[in-house]
Amino acid sequence: xxxxxxxxxxxxxxxxxxxxxxxxxxxxxxxxxxxxxxxxxxxxxxxxxxxxxxxxxxxxxxxxxxxxxxxxxxxxxxxxxxxxxxxxxxxxxxxxxxxxxxxxxxxxxxxxxxxxxxxxxxxxxxxxxxxxxxxxxxxxxxxxxxxxxxxxxxxxxxxxxxxxxxxxxxxxxxxxxxxxxxxxxxxxxxxxxxxxxxxxxxxxxxxxxxxxxxxxxxxxxxxxxxxxxxxxxxxxxxxxxxxxxxxxxxxxxxxxxxxxx
Amino acid sequence: xxxxxxxxxxxxxxxxxxxxxxxxxxxxxxxxxxxxxxxxxxxxxxxxxxxxxxxxxxxxxxxxxxxxxxxxxxxxxxxxxxxxxxxxxxxxxxxxxxxxxxxxxxxxxxxxxxxxxxxxxxxxxxxxxxxxxxxxxxxxxxxxxxxxxxxxxxxxxxxxxxxxxxxxxxxxxxxxxxxxxxxxxxxxxxxxxxxxxxxxxxxxxxxxxxxxxxxxxxxxxxxxxxxxxxxxxxxxxxxxxxxxxxxxxxxxxxxxxxxxxxxxxxxxxxxxxxxxxxxxxxxxxxxxxxxxxxxxxxxxxxxxxxxxxxxxxxxxxx
Numbered sequence: 001x002x003x004x005x006x007x008x009x010x011x012x013x014x015x016x017x018x019x020x021x022x023x024x025x026x027x028x029x030x031x032x033x034x035x036x037x038x039x040x041x042x043x044x045x046x047x048x049x050x051x052x053x054x055x056x057x058x059x060x061x062x063x064x065x066x067x068x069x070x071x072x073x074x075x076x077x078x079x080x081x082x083x084x085x086x087x088x089x090x091x092x093x094x095x096x097x098x099x100x101x102x103x104x105x106x107x108x109x110x111x112x113x114x115x116x117x118x119x120x121x122x123x124x125x126x127x128x129x130x131x132x133x134x135x136x137x138x139x140x141x142x143x144x145x146x147x148x149x150x151x152x153x154x155x156x157x158x159x160x161x162x163x164x165x166x167x168x169x170x171x172x173x174x175x176x177x178x179x180x181x182x183x184x185x186x187x188x189x190x191x192x193x194x195x196x197x198x199x200x201x202x203x204x205x206x207x208x209x210x211x212x213x214x215x216x217x218x219x220x221x222x223x224x225x226x227x228x229x230x231x232x233x234x235x236x237x238x239x240x241x242x243x244x245x246x247x248x249x250x251x252x253x254x255x256x257x258x259x260x261x
Numbered sequence: 262x263x264x265x266x267x268x269x270x271x272x273x274x275x276x277x278x279x280x281x282x283x284x285x286x287x288x289x290x291x292x293x294x295x296x297x298x299x300x301x302x303x304x305x306x307x308x309x310x311x312x313x314x315x316x317x318x319x320x321x322x323x324x325x326x327x328x329x330x331x332x333x334x335x336x337x338x339x340x341x342x343x344x345x346x347x348x349x350x351x352x353x354x355x356x357x358x359x360x361x362x363x364x365x366x367x368x369x370x371x372x373x374x375x376x377x378x379x380x381x382x383x384x385x386x387x388x389x390x391x392x393x394x395x396x397x398x399x400x401x402x403x404x405x406x407x408x409x410x411x412x413x414x415x416x417x418x419x420x421x422x423x424x425x426x427x428x429x430x431x432x433x434x435x436x437x438x439x440x441x442x443x444x445x446x447x448x449x450x451x452x453x454x455x456x457x458x459x460x461x462x463x464x465x466x467x468x469x470x471x472x473x474x475x476x477x478x479x480x481x482x483x484x485x486x487x488x489x490x491x492x493x494x495x496x497x498x499x500x501x502x503x504x505x506x507x508x509x510x511x512x513x514x515x516x517x518x519x520x521x522x523x524x525x526x527x528x529x530x531x532x533x534x535x536x537x538x539x540x541x542x543x544x545x546x547x548x549x550x551x552x553x554x555x556x557x558x559x560x561x562x563x564x565x566x567x568x569x570x571x572x573x574x575x576x577x578x579x
Contacts, residue, residue: 075317
């Protein structure tokens with residue numbers, strides 16, 4: 001039986017038939033102002049609860065931000081780092097803190113901001129440190145820093161994703177990356193979507209007149225075509241309030257667990 | 262097994278659930294609930310998984326729910342529960358903090374799941390787990406596997422260098438790759454090595470309990486088995502010095518013959534004398550095969566101890 005990688009969010013895990021299968025490459029697309037990092041943090045925390053090893057590469061947030069988020073979701077991030085189960089790669093702050101004392105959790109760094117080849121090297125080093133992880137989750141927040149207009153061409157990211165695709169299919173693990181849809185030309189988004197196994201979209205949508213827009217989560221692509229037939233007809237309400245993430249299917253009455261209680 | 266059923270119902274033996282994930286808790290309580298006064302249950306297993314919603318250790322929600330049901334039923338039926346915590350055996354983390362073997366001798370169990378007790382980060386992790394499980398209000402906590410796995414462990418970089426320093430950095434130990442055989446050739450260093458190892462284990466025990474509040478009694482597992490040379494093996498194989506450990510715990514849980522099963526010769530209560538002499542509470546845990554001979558021995562020991570103190574692993578018996 002293939003290993004599954006859950007989100008720890010009942011509505012999504014159920015929709016995905018238990019979770020993502022080993023070897024999946026997942027793209028999460030969002031728009032400005034959507035707290036999609038909470039979704040990624042849930043994926044990380046669920047991995048820690050399941051005994052998986054986690055690598056998180058951050059190009060937009062300081063590591064302390066994610067540590068606080070993981071702690072908020074009920075897992076002691078510092079302890080997981082000390083136990084070597086949670087490895088952060090700093091692709092944001094490191095080049096700017098030269099000469100200052102590097103915090104203990106910032107063992108790996110991408111010094112050349114925007115360099116995907118350095119990302120690849122840092123990932124390899126982090127995987128080696130984990131010593132043959134049995135179940136591995138790789139999370140990148142976000143890929144947008146490595147795509148135009150911030151760099152000249154998207155080719156390097158496409159090659160990187162193809163390599164991840166081969167590596168994860170061979171060695172196992174799930175790769176999940178965030179992409180800001182509104183930062184890039186549509187054809188760049190499409191070229192990335194084509195490569196990955198699954199695409200989750202988070203967008204603000206006006207569902208009722210006179211009410212503020214809701215964040216809607218949808219599956220735009222999934223490599224299991226039978227499952228995708230069902231997934232493409234589902235939309236989920238996504239809310240992050242009071243430190244809790246609520247995700248439930250539109251039109252259904254949410255259960256307590258769907259509301260993050 | 263019928264005899265075990267009768268002994269559990271007669272409160273001669275107490276149940277210990279070593280694999281709560283595979284155990285039908287509700288069925289167990291419906292059959293034995295009214296007879297059982299005290300139940301031991303593994304809360305952190307030797308795979309590294311815990312059975313409650315932890316903030317630092319792996320745990321599935323399904324198992325956490327199962328344990329909660331178990332504790333709710335136990336409370337409702339007024340059954341005491343003791344938690345067994347596997348300490349320096351943890352498959353999930355052993356690839357990072359694992360022990361290093363010297364020589365060809367292989368212990369009669371999978372030593373690769375063992376973690377070196379000389380790793381401060383891992384000790385802190387265990388102290389955090391003890392702090393968390395205290396919140397679940399068990400009647401006592403038993404720390405299992407607070408030891409080196411066998412006599413030819415551990416020769417990791419940290420153990421080698423710290424022992425060399427402890428021994429005053431003699432020339433024979435200044436090489437980063439001195440061998441167990443070298444130590445055994447020089448009696449004084451071998452004695453020092455045994456002493457140093459037991460110091461490490463006692464310090465580890467103290468650190469594991471450093472965040473624990475007063476109140477809930479703590480026991481530490483002691484293995485008595487002919488394969489590990491009974492009491493002689495406590496220091497030589499496992500680096501467990503009873504006197505040093507007694508400073509930090511309220512009692513000992515004797516894991517009786519886990520490797521060899523009950524021996525042929527009649528077991529007498531005298532085998533517990535050195536432990537009883539510490540004036541600490543002594544309990545027995547038997548996880549081996551239950552046959553007529555084992556039942557006879559366990560019954561006898563139970564009758565000699567003052568109260569109900571003999572736990573048997575019921576996971577694989579039925």
